[in-house]
Amino acid sequence: MEKSTPAPHVAMLATPGMGHLIPLAELAKRLAARHAVTTTLLTFASTASATQRAFLASLPPSISPVTLPPVHLSDLPPDALIETRMSVECTRSLPALTAILAELTPRPAAFVTDLFGMDAFDSARRAGVERRCLFFPGSIHSLTLFLHLPELSAATPGEFRDLAEPVRLPGCVPIPGVDMLSPLQERSSPAYAVMVHLAERFVEADAFLVNSFDAVEPEAAAALRHPKPGRPPVYPIGPLIVTAASNKLRDASNKPTRDPCLEWLDRQPARSVIFVSFGSGGALPQEEMRELALGLELSGQRFLWVVRSPSKEGSVSANYYDAESKSDPLGYLPEGFVERTKGVGLVVPSWAPQIEVLAHEATGGFLTHCGWNSTLESHVHGVPMVAWPLYAEQRLNAVMLTEGIGAAIRLPETKEKVTIAAVVRDVMVGERKGALVRAKVAELQKAVEEGLREGGAATAALDGVVENWVGGN
Ligand code: UDP
Numbered sequence: 094m095e096k097s098t099p100a101p102h103v104a105m106l107a108t109p110g111m112g113h114l115i116p117l118a119e120l121a122k123r124l125a126a127r128h129a130v131t132t133t134l135l136t137f138a139s140t141a142s143a144t145q146r147a148f149l150a151s152l153p154p155s156i157s158p159v160t161l162p163p164v165h166l167s168d169l170p171p172d173a174l175i176e177t178r179m180s181v182e183c184t185r186s187l188p189a190l191t192a193i194l195a196e197l198t199p200r201p202a203a204f205v206t207d208l209f210g211m212d213a214f215d216s217a218r219r220a221g222v223e224r225r226c227l228f229f230p231g232s233i234h235s236l237t238l239f240l241h242l243p244e245l246s247a248a249t250p251g252e253f254r255d256l257a258e259p260v261r262l263p264g265c266v267p268i269p270g271v272d273m274l275s276p277l278q279e280r281s282s283p284a285y286a287v288m289v290h291l292a293e294r295f296v297e298a299d300a301f302l303v304n305s306f307d308a309v310e311p312e313a314a315a316a317l318r319h320p321k322p323g324r325p326p327v328y329p330i331g332p333l334i335v336t337a338a339s340n341k342l343r344d345a346s347n348k349p350t351r352d353p354c355l356e357w358l359d360r361q362p363a364r365s366v367i368f369v370s371f372g373s374g375g376a377l378p379q380e381e382m383r384e385l386a387l388g389l390e391l392s393g394q395r396f397l398w399v400v401r402s403p404s405k406e407g408s409v410s411a412n413y414y415d416a417e418s419k420s421d422p423l424g425y426l427p428e429g430f431v432e433r434t435k436g437v438g439l440v441v442p443s444w445a446p447q448i449e450v451l452a453h454e455a456t457g458g459f460l461t462h463c464g465w466n467s468t469l470e471s472h473v474h475g476v477p478m479v480a481w482p483l484y485a486e487q488r489l490n491a492v493m494l495t496e497g498i499g500a501a502i503r504l505p506e507t508k509e510k511v512t513i514a515a516v517v518r519d520v521m522v523g524e525r526k527g528a529l530v531r532a533k534v535a536e537l538q539k540a541v542e543e544g545l546r547e548g549g550a551a552t553a554a555l556d557g558v559v560e561n562w563v564g565g566n
Pocket residue numbers: 110111112113115370371372373374375399443444445446447448463464465466467468470
């Protein structure tokens with residue numbers, strides 16, 4: 094960028110979920126650090142939880158958070174899927190969003206939102222914001238799926254889960270129908286229509302900023318980079334994750350504090366602990382929670398487990414809007430489990446500082462729901478994964494990680510303590526499959542470092558994005 098060009102201001106909209114907010118905020122931080130870009134970061138009122146408020150309060154001065162006024166959602170059925178809730182909240186917030194965007198000074202050079210904010214492009218257009226970019230918080234595989242979804246949906250007569258053959262997309266690992274995104278599993282559900290609607294709008298973006306990197310899905314990245322008329326250019330700018338250094342907790346007097354679980358990790362041998370966590374909202378049915386507890390115990394491995402109260406059937410994402418468990422989750426563990434595993438395991442209710450845990454040298458494995466941020470955090474810190482996908486695009490991520498790059502071992506569909514124990518042991522200390530997974534993840538960690546260096550692929554992609562904002566094409 095020419096020195097004399099004024100640094101641009103951008104407006105970003107994060108739809109509900111820390112999994113959207115965290116990477117968008119990180120993008121804003123990286124833009125500020127490298128290009129002196131300032132950002133207005135808009136969020137929805139429904140997610141103004143304590144966790145989110147604390148996160149927004151910790152952002153640097155280059156990022157100005159603005160919460161949109163609340164809209165009513167009480168008419169939605171209580172079992173409405175997250176995708177429906179997010180999309181409805183976005184649509185109902187458009188008038189307020191247009192008014193805010195129209196008043197912003199300096200004028201935003203671009204509007205950036207994640208996939209559930211596609212309808213907000215209308216507000217940006219009405220408010221006269223010239224460039225509208227999609228920040229895609231998931232993998233290149235997911236992005237490819239979205240780009241093909243309108244035609245795929247039209248060409249598939251029944252449910253994806255009934256397809257005899259996996260779905261084949263350019264450069265992607267074949268995706269069995271059951272592993273397609275959860276809102277696409279029921280054609281008649283409102284969430285299905287929401288996903289297809291969002292996907293149809295993708296081509297309106299001026300650019301796709303995707304939170305992934307070539308080494309983790311090389312063929313999918315190459316296929317998407319191949320120019321196609323009408324398809325916006327793709328910029329793999331990832332991994333965008335919070336770093337342990339920027340994530341330090343502070344006490345009331347602003348002194349850095351350390352979570353007790355990190356002190357527990359300090360006392361464990363190097364690479365000996367498997368971290369178990371299901372993202373910001375995932376919870377298990379009670380029966381699976383029990384098998385997991387017994388499986389961890391049986392594995393003989395050290396573990397650190399973020400425990401949530403069990404989910405009701407069919408609602409594994411019950412805590413999505415607020416990660417706090419509603420009742421004491423430890424009460425749901427098998428009788429005597431905590432006492433029996435005292436020497437080797439630690440259970441923490443609801444939330445742990447995941448980045449610091451993954452960065453800790455005692456952590457040697459990650460049993461994860463395969464949320465995309467968790468996946469990237471695992472790669473950045475070189476931690477091999479056990480895949481236990483729950484909802485959203487997690488099953489697709491699990492397919493890509495296990496059948497594609499080989500950075501994880503996936504648990505079978507039926508979760509039994511014996512298999513859980515065997516897979517955990519394999520990823521931590523196994524000499525065949527586990528050793529390959531550990532080697533692959535070490536390779537990915539190196540690729541991440543190279544990509545983020547000066548002149549690396551992710552840095553160059555971000556420079557390209559800003560050049561377009563400033564240069565106007
Ligand atoms: N996270 C955390 N502590 C927890 C659970 C989650 O810090 O106990 C963070 C995690 O590091 C990641 C995000 O929350 O950055 C979860 O995002 P992901 O995409 O993995 O899953 P989602 O929450 O969207 O299902």
